[in-house]
Amino acid sequence: MAAEYIDKSGDSIDLTVILGVYRTRSEIVRFFKLCTNYNDAECQNAADYILENITPEPCTKMESKRIRKRIEAEFCSEPWHASKTKRMVVAGICAILFFGILFFSPPAFITKLITGAATVVSETQFNNVDNGMTYEEVKNLFGGDGSLLSSYGNVEIYKWPGNGMLGSNCNVSFQDKRAYSKAQFGLR
Structure with missing residues (x-):
């Protein structure tokens, strides 16, 4: 039954x-x-x-x-459409906050909080990196270790989070333990 x-x-x-x-x-x-x-x-x-x-x-x-x-x-x-309206309002608020954070430079402490990084790099620090510097010199200039992105033979590429818009970062490439190339996105 x-x-x-x-x-x-x-x-x-x-x-x-x-x-x-x-x-x-x-x-x-x-x-x-x-x-x-x-x-x-x-x-x-x-x-x-x-x-x-x-x-x-x-x-x-x-x-x-x-x-x-x-x-x-x-x-x-409550009617189904009322809850749908609430969801749309919440989604709109989230979108505004997301794009606000994305396009406006968060303070360094927010970048550190989001990325979990001990250090973030400014545009001024990045501009002070010269070809021929060692990893230790770059690390001291930036105030902390970078994350190893790639290693192939005698070439290593390190990444540091940036002090700029969300997602800002910089990369420094080392060949034979010496800086030979650098790139950045969104640093301020």
Whole structure:
């Protein structure tokens, strides 16, 4: 005999549709928490029962989304479009913050916090690197070790995070332990 589950409206839940729409255990548990008055343990047990004993009613992803919206709109405390509006507002705020950080130079302490680096390089420090300097001289000039990006034969390339816009950095290439090339992005 199949188990019967009841939603908040007192209607019997068609488990084949639920498994066709909510395909993972966590989604089924979320459905039961949203649409029924069952406690956590009962929601977990219902999900286990469904996954072990029910054959899903096949439906496409588009049908699944449509059915899910209809089901959740009936049981959510606010209309589906209101929560979508909130998501859009939050996404907009995040985009503004992201591009604000990307295009405006963060202070060195923020760059250090984001990258986890002990040191960041300024444009002035970078400009003071001369061909022929040793790694130790460059390290002392920058105030700390760089990350080894590449090593091939007698050539090594090191990278340091920069004090500029987000993602700013500089690379110094060493051949036979002497600087011979440098490049930078976004240093200030």
